[in-house]
Amino acid sequence: MKKIIFFEVAGGTDKGENGHRKDTMPMVNALIAKGYEAEVIFFDVEKREEIRQYMLANACAYVSRINPGNLVGEVEYFAMLRELCEHGIVGLPHPDAMVGYGAKDALVKLTDSNLVPTDTYAYYTMSDFFYQFPKALLHNERVLKQNRGSTGEGIWRIQLAEAVPTSATEVPLSTKIKCTEAKDNHVEYWKLGEFMLFCEQYIIGQNGMLVDMPFLPRIKEGEIRLLMLRNTPVNVVHKKPAEGANAFSATLFSGAQYRYDPPILWEKLITDFLAQLPMIQQKLGGYDIPLLWTADFILDTDDNGQDTYILGEMNCSCVGFTSELSLASKVADEIIACISEKRSLA
Template identity: 55%
Template sequence: MHKAIVVFEVEGGSDKHFNGHRKDTMPIVEAIKEKGWHAEVVFYRAEWAEDLYTYVSENFDAYISRVNPGNIPGGEKGYFELLTRLSEAGLVGMSTPQEMISYGAKDALVKLNNTDLVPSDTAAYYDVESFHNTFPTSLSYGERVLKQNRGSTGSGIWRVRLADADAAAAVEPGTALPLDTKLKCTEAVDNHTEDRELGEFMDFCDQYIVGDNGMIVDMRFMPRIVEGEIRILLVGPHPVFVVHKKPAEGGDAFSATLFSGATYTYNKPEEWQELIDMFAEARPVIAENLGGDNIPLIWTADFMLADDDATGKDTYVLGEINCSCVGFTSELDMGIQELVAAEAIKRVEDKHNA
């Protein structure tokens, strides 16, 4: 065992600090070093893939990926192939491509729509034809949210509703809406609203389907999102804290990202004990539906409030799981980087002691 962990990054991108790294990368590296292990950062480029494989496989026990797949020049395919080869060579992957795809892809919600975590009418479109054939009928049931698979910070996440509220109330559920139906479409990235026609808007959204891992998830709009989204941040199996993310007030705002003006309140897990307990109980169900309980190193689960139709009691609806490159720059003073380092080292030692 080398007692060494490499951290992958890519050059450039809006997530970088003035030193060229993500703000949370070097704190992870330093925390690993403080525990007596070696750690360093390497940058991925497609043309370096073979040299990176040789260097990393010969000198490290594990890798931590701090790469937003959307920031990789030329796409994620080559990067995922490198990580897969390293895992096959015996390195502990955190997170592996399979974990990123199983847990982090937006269609994880569709794979859970037979559980109490996600509304049963949640769907995914993997080709343009099925999207155009199905969405006009889906929208007849009420407001929807469309989510692209590749987006981050709310990009390509759209709240879609009929522009005329009276016309919306008169729609017969289950009927396909005409392509010239007037819509109001609000993007989560900054809460801006655009007036569109249904057919033209679907043509615009085709860009989210084409290409590697392209898809659109179609989910019921949850009105209580205005009360805030509740995010559990976990390091391995351990809930670290809960963030209550409340969208900006007024207008069509529904986005819970900092960029859009949402306000974040950080709570200890025990302050949301009912949610924490529910998620812990649901985790085996999540693993069963997503193909295995290889828990990501750093991951989040986002929930929205809903009402139980029978009792009126608050319930929680899963809106998203993230694990590709969860950032925690605002939480560095909480010492999360030390928890990440401890969990990463534990995984390597557990494998070598098995």
């Protein structure tokens, strides 16, 4: 029997005293207890060829436990994973699924569903940004999200801080705006054009982009995160922002309060979301649904005054479950199921 390999990277604040992520070894040990061979390899771009050869000779599957944005050699890592998948090694997840589900512009691919507002845009160039964003801001408050970063860094709520002429078709670049960053809910005042130039740092560079969507005021009631094990929700985290007029961030760093709920308490949201999973899977590249991933929702109100849920973000690059390590056995069962399904199709 070939091995199931878990990829990690050395160092980082997410590691325990043994050098591993706290949720990695529980999964490894759960697989071993179920009769499978499993081990951890620390990816090092300098040892890429050695690792590739070892995987081709010894592995039946890999589980990626690396946040690509923090990895030296991200391009090489993804290229190696693609090659391994092409050789029949089961990828959990496939590297292009990591991109499809994890990149912020996944939202733009879903605007023709009821999950994402139609006025949601992705900007890959400053020209596109300057063309569309002043028009969008004229109609409602906006949220800009950079593709990189974490814990709310580079996510900005944008509000007009002064009136705009009623005849305007877009917000003039000289208009004063109020900008609140989700990282810590701090407020800055800018002129629109100057702030947009400041945002160039988010657009330039590899995988640079900005996603622009309407601000949803009911974020104050909390963000709802589904932790998914493939197509099964295993828990729900209700993340309520801190009190305060400017607070909208749902991160622990910003003072948000977290509550862990059983999925049954969010039955309507989950039923609607699961019904749309085949559509989401197709629009995000047709790859297998990731092993562990999250989907974040914000409450909104539809035209009939009924509650609805807007998808704000998804992540599948390296979703952790350190607060619920008892899930390790379930995850191990799902890994085994993925391998068995691939074998039956071979």
